[in-house]
Amino acid sequence: MRLIFLGDVVGRSGRDAVARDLPVLKQRYRPDLVVVNGENAAHGFGITEEIFLSFLAAGADVVTLGNHAFDQREALVFIERYPNLLRPVNWPRGCPGRGAALIETAAGQRVLVMQAMGRVMIEPMLDDPFPAVARELDACPLGRACDAVLIDFHAEASSEKMAFGHFCDGRASLVVGTHTHVPTADHQILPGGTAYLTDAGMCGDYNSVIGMDKAEPLQRFLNKLPVERMRPAEGAATLCGVAVETDDYTGLAVMIAPIRLGGRLSQAPVAAWEA
Numbered sequence: 001m002r003l004i005f006l007g008d009v010v011g012r013s014g015r016d017a018v019a020r021d022l023p024v025l026k027q028r029y030r031p032d033l034v035v036v037n038g039e040n041a042a043h044g045f046g047i048t049e050e051i052f053l054s055f056l057a058a059g060a061d062v063v064t065l066g067n068h069a070f071d072q073r074e075a076l077v078f079i080e081r082y083p084n085l086l087r088p089v090n091w092p093r094g095c096p097g098r099g100a101a102l103i104e105t106a107a108g109q110r111v112l113v114m115q116a117m118g119r120v121m122i123e124p125m126l127d128d129p130f131p132a133v134a135r136e137l138d139a140c141p142l143g144r145a146c147d148a149v150l151i152d153f154h155a156e157a158s159s160e161k162m163a164f165g166h167f168c169d170g171r172a173s174l175v176v177g178t179h180t181h182v183p184t185a186d187h188q189i190l191p192g193g194t195a196y197l198t199d200a201g202m203c204g205d206y207n208s209v210i211g212m213d214k215a216e217p218l219q220r221f222l223n224k225l226p227v228e229r230m231r232p233a234e235g236a237a238t239l240c241g242v243a244v245e246t247d248d249y250t251g252l253a254v255m256i257a258p259i260r261l262g263g264r265l266s267q268a269p270v271a272a273w274e275a
Ligand code: FE2
Pocket: 039, 066, 067, 068, 154, 178, 179
């Protein structure tokens, strides 16, 4: 099975890139499932229903969130209507929405998609993600109850992300980190067969400070005073993410490759999937 995951979409620049390039990616690579992290899509903070639906229209099957999940308060309500819109699974009980979903692909394969959030240098402090995710994995074992497992681990610390990747090794097809907005180059298949990448990077303008127009964050570092609201940078976005191929029998990964298209970063098409 072919899985594509795209990192945090930041503001209009990121949304435009998804609307323009995701249909092209799908045409070119024919993925069975596309997951997009959309937690920074609404002017950098959260997601609206209209934006969520625009991601589906562009070809996303599932949208994940993160620490900014409910920055747009309407998300507290509309998340209940969409089983393919996921907030962290380790949000304390009572939180609207869900953190895991079993999605059926067009070919009839079942993919468990899940998001969890780390607890190192990130707010809010949610429940422990390790047992929360273990419970979900135990309830839907890879290769038996589902054909693939994709986990978006939304966290700041690379140490926590790597530990989490090893924790899931052999039980997930892909563990991909989000939240830092900077793509890492450590994509690999772990010894147990789980594809892993510390951070997918963002779909946003890299002439910025993690997607935000650089003037305000820079002056905050210099003067220690907020002057203006942060706003997303508006230059051309690089679409960043990861491509994974799984074994149809075991659900484990047989290939992982980064995706970087457009904008300022070096380009990375998926060579293994080029016809
Ligand atoms: Fe985040």
